[in-house]
Structure formats: structure tokens, C-alpha cells
Amino acid sequence: MLLHSQQFKHTSHRQEEIYAITNRGKVYEKQLIKEVLEKPLNPYPTQLYSEFSFVDKLDRDEALVSLRKQQEKKLKK
Numbered sequence: 324m325l326l327h328s329q330q331f332k333h334t335s336h337r338q339e340e341i342y343a344i345t346n347r348g349k350v351y352e353k354q355l356i357k358e359v360l361e362k363p364l365n366p367y368p369t370q371l372y373s374e375f376s377f378v379d380k381l382d383r384d385e386a387l388v389s390l391r392k393q394q395e396k397k398l399k400k
Contacts, residue, residue: 325351356380360389363397 325348330341344352356377376385 326346352377353381353385357385357389360386361392361396363393 324345326342328340329343329380331343332339356374360373360378360381379390
């Protein structure tokens with residue numbers, strides 16, 4: 324399970340459920356961010372903007388390793 328129900332509230336005439344990310348979800352999130360960082364960019368780097376929105380979820384070294392892998396893949400082409 325990547326998310327779990329953290330809190331359930333009754334507000335006015337509706338119910339609200341708040342979810343939290345599990346440890347497994349955090350690991351999966353990091354994996355996805357690394358994969359995106361490692362992919363070679365298209366000529367118009369819209370993907371790059373998404374990458375940098377989430378790069379703070381990785382340790383500095385993890386981000387650098389992923390970006391270097393991206394650079395290596397690009398140089399091989």
C-alpha cells in the first residue's frame with residue numbers, strides 16, 4: 324500500500340478523509356523521481372521542469388547520480 328488513511332473528519336455536511344504516504348510509497352516516489360532524472364531529455368525540456376519540482380525529495384548524491392546517468396545516455400546517442 325502506497326497511501327493510508329490518516330484522519331477522517333466530519334465537516335459541515337460532508338466527510339473528509341486525509342491520506343498520508345507510507346514508507347513504501349516514499350521509496351516508490353524516490354524510484355520514480357530517479358527514473359525521470361535518468362531519462363534523456365527531449366529537445367524541449369518540459370520533463371526537466373517536472374524533475375526539478377521533485378528533485379528535493381532525493382538526497383543530493385542520489386540526484387547527481389541520476390543526472391549523470393542521464394548525461395551518459397545522451398552522450399551515447
